[in-house]
Amino acid sequence: MSSEARLYTFSQETKDHLRKFRLTTSRASGPQAVIYKKTHEIKQDEDKVVYKSLEEVADDLPDNSPRYILLSYPLTLPDGRLSVPYVLLYYLPTTCNAEARMMYAGAKELMRNTAEVARVIDLESAEELEEIPKKLGDS
Numbered sequence: 001m002s003s004e005a006r007l008y009t010f011s012q013e014t015k016d017h018l019r020k021f022r023l024t025t026s027r028a029s030g031p032q033a034v035i036y037k038k039t040h041e042i043k044q045d046e047d048k049v050v051y052k053s054l055e056e057v058a059d060d061l062p063d064n065s066p067r068y069i070l071l072s073y074p075l076t077l078p079d080g081r082l083s084v085p086y087v088l089l090y091y092l093p094t095t096c097n098a099e100a101r102m103m104y105a106g107a108k109e110l111m112r113n114t115a116e117v118a119r120v121i122d123l124e125s126a127e128e129l130e131e132i133p134k135k136l137g138d139s
Contacts (some may be wrong), residue, residue: 008107009041010114017044018070018115025072026084033057033089036068038107042114054133058126066104067091068111073136085136088117094124 010018017034025032033051036044045067051057061067069089077083090108092101112120121135 008038008110011041011043014041014043015114021050021070021072022086022116025086028072028074028084031071031073033069033071035060036070036111037065038068038104042068042107042111054129058129061091061093061126063093064095064097066093066096066100068104068108068115070115070117071132073132075133075137077137085119086117087119087121087136088112088115089121089123089129089132091123091126 014036021032021034030052031054033054034044034049035051035057036042045060047060049056049060051060057069057071061069069091070086071089072084072086074082074084088111090104092104108120121132123129
């Protein structure tokens with residue numbers, strides 16, 4: 001068992017939610033996101049909201065605490081095909097303390113693997129969410 005798996009845990013409920021979110025958003029017609037935080041285990045934020053816009057996500061992100069954000073964002077490619085990238089946004093504000101930075105960094109790959117995302121995008125501020133459509137379109 002890897003050291004990350006011993007330090008950071010996911011409840012079965014969280015694993016089930018990750019799988020359900022991944023499967024149900026693959027055919028979504030609009031953006032969908034959920035925010036996860038790390039306490040003794042990695043779990044969805046208390047409000048259990050599925051956000052329908054990046055602006056809503058930005059409004060709910062804390063100023064001094066990291067978060068993991070799962071994002072399903074439908075895009076129309078230049079050739080007209082629909083693509084629905086499923087990514088992990090790793091929100092690590094510059095104002096958070098060193099202990100929180102280390103705890104979240106240590107679980108980043110575990111979150112990526114458990115959520116089964118192909119790509120991770122690092123963010124230092126909520127304002128960077130505005131650039132996500134461009135970053136996804138460039139990939």
